[in-house]
Amino acid sequence: MEVLGACPLDCPDACSWVVTVADDGRAVELRGNKHHPVTRGALCVKVNRYLEQVDSPDRIRYPMRRVGRKGEGRFERITWDEALDEIAERLTGIVDEDGGEAIWPFHGTGSLGYLQGLEGLSGRRFFNVLGASLHDPTICSISGSLGLKYTLGTSGGMDPEDFPQSKLIILWGTNPLTTGHHVWKFIQDSGAYLVAIDPVRSRTADRCDEHLAPLPGTDAALALGLMHVIVSLGAEDREYLAEHTEGWPQFRERLAEYPPDRVAEITGLPAERIFALGERIARTRPTAIRASQGMQRHAGGGMALRTLACLPGVTGDWGIPGGGLHYSTSGHFRLNESALARFDLLPHPVRTLSMTRLSEGLLEAKDPPVRALFVIAANPVASNPDQSTVIRGLSREDLFTVVLEHFPTDTVDYADIVLPATMQPEHLDVVAAYGNMYLAWNEPAVDPPGECLSTTETFRRLARHMGLTEPSLYDSDEDLARQLLEGHDLDRLRREGFLRVEPQPVPAGKLQFVSARAAAAGHDALPTYIPPADTGDGLVLISAASHYFVNSSFGSNPELRRRAGEPQVTIHPGDAAERGIADGAKILVYNERGAFEAIALVSDRVRPGVAATTKGRWMRFSHGPTVNATIAERDSDFGGGAVYHDNRIHITLR
Incomplete structure (x- = not known):
C-alpha cells in the first residue's frame, strides 16, 4: 500500500512524499512524490533517512517522570493516566495561585504542520482556555x-x-x-x-x-x-x-x-x-x-x-x-489559522513571551513568573541563543516542565514529565510550503510505536483530565483540517496529496519606499543601513545550516552525525596564521557569553575577518557546549528576531 504524506520539517520545500506500507503494517520505503511539481520524486539527504528515525531504538515510546536532578536525564516509565493526572494537578494549582499566564507553551519548528506543529500552534485552544501566555515564535524569520x-x-x-x-x-x-x-x-x-x-x-x-x-x-x-x-x-x-x-x-x-x-x-x-x-x-x-x-x-x-x-x-x-x-511564500496562503488557534477562547488579554528570549522569560519574568513550561516540537537547549543561561532557567527546581518529544534531546534532560509524540507517518496533518505555492496533505500511514500520541490527541486527553468543558477542545483532527482549509478543496487535497495556491499580487498595492508603518513603529521611514551590534575585536562567527541536520532535527542520527563529522570552525588562512592555528588543530572558540570546542578548518572559503560553523549540534554528542553558548540573547531591529550571525568571537588553540 502507498500512502501520500508530506515532510513537516523546517525547510522551504515541504516535500510531498509517498510511504510504502508492507502487509504487516510496517513502513518499508519513503520516496519523494514524482507527481509533485517541486518535489519531483526527490528528497534530501536528511529526509532520505526519515524512516530510520521513525524506527530508531532511541525513540521515546512511553510517558516518563523525572527521578534524578534536572539535567541528569534520569526518568522512570509511567502510565498516560499518571502523567496526565500529574500535569492536570500541577496546572490547576498554578492557575489557582498565579493565573494562566504563569504557563508558557513553547513551540518550536520541529514540525511546521498546521495540526500537530508550529504553524497552527498545536494545543493553543487548550492553553487559551487556561489563559496561558502567548508564545511569539521569533527565532526564525x-x-x-x-x-x-x-x-x-x-x-x-x-x-x-x-x-x-x-x-x-x-x-x-x-x-x-x-x-x-x-x-x-x-x-x-x-x-x-x-x-x-x-x-x-x-x-x-x-x-x-x-x-x-x-x-x-x-x-x-x-x-x-x-x-x-x-x-x-x-x-x-x-x-x-x-x-x-x-x-x-x-x-x-x-x-x-x-x-x-x-x-x-x-x-x-x-x-x-x-x-x-x-x-x-x-x-x-x-x-x-x-x-x-x-x-x-x-x-x-x-x-x-x-x-x-x-x-x-x-x-x-x-x-x-x-x-x-x-x-518566503507564506504570505500567499489564505488559511483559516484563527479557526485553529481560537484566541477568542482567552478569558482576558494575556502577555506575549518571546521564543528568542527564553532564558529571560524563565529567569526574569514577573507578575507572574513562569511556573510551567510546555516544550512542543522544540529543543531549546540546542537551538536557542545564550545556551548556558537557557540551561540555568530550565534547571529551576520550581519550574514544572513538560516536553513532548520523539528522542531524548538535550532539553528532555530538564523535563519533569516527558510525553511520547508521534512522527509524521503516524498522524494526520496539513503542511504549507514557505518556498513554493503548494499545500500538502499528510495521511497517517502506520500505527504509532509503543504509546506515542499525536499532539492533538495529547491535548484532547489532557483537557478531559482537567475537566474542561469547551467543546472545541475535543474536535477531531479531520474537523481541525476542515476548519483550517475553509474555502479550499479538502477532498481533492486529501486525494491527490498536494494543491497549488495561486500567489497574491506583489507588491500588495504600491511599493513603499517611505513607510509610515515603519516610522510609527520607531524605525527610519526610509530604508537604510543598520550596522552590526556586536563590534570590536575578534572574528565574526557565522553559524549556518548544516547539510546533515535540519536545525537540531536529525542531530541524534548516527549516520548523519558520522557524515557531518566533529564540530568544525572554518578560518581564513590569514586569520589562522595570526593566531598560530594549523588546519586540523583543536581550538577553543569563546567570548564573554560562553565557549565551545571544535576542530579548525583553515580555508579561503571564508573571507578574512569571518569564521564559519554550522548549527544543530546537540550537547550530548558534542561533549559540551555548542556554538549557541557564544550567541547573545538580544533582539534584531524588527519583531525581536534572533541575531545568530551578529556574533564576535575569539579563537585560541585548545
Missing part, C-alpha cells in the same frame, strides 16, 4: 517578514516556478543546495547568470558564475550601493517608479548617500566589483533575487530585507515575470 511588509505590504514574494524566465539570479545569503535544494531545479532551468552573495563560499556559491563575500550584517549597505549604481547609469525604470511606488524622490536622495566607495568601506568588497554588479543588474531584465533567513539574523536584519525588496522596484522587475524577490 520574523525580522525579514516584517521588513518585507514595510516595503511590499506582504511577506509573500515571487513564485519560484518563475525562475526559469529569469536572466540574472542573485542568491543573497542563501545556500539552497543545503537548505531547500528543490528550488535549484528551477534556477538551473533558467540558464541565467548566477551570483552568490555570502560571506562563505558555500556549496551553492561553488555552482555560481560569480561570488561576492561581504562582511556579515552589511547587506543593506550593499543593496543601497547597487541601487546607487543603477540610478547613476540612468537605468531606473521611471515608468514603474511613477505608477507603482510611493516615496521615490526621498529614497533617491537616500541612495545618493551610498556610492560604491563608501559601500566598499562598509562591506569589505572592492568598489569595482560593486559597480560591476550594479551595472549588470541595470542592464539585465528580468533579474530575480533569492534571499533566505540567514541574512536577517543580525541587528539590522529586518531593515536589510526591507531595503533589498526595494531593488526590484527601482529596476521595475516586480512588474516582469521572472523578476522580483523570493524570500
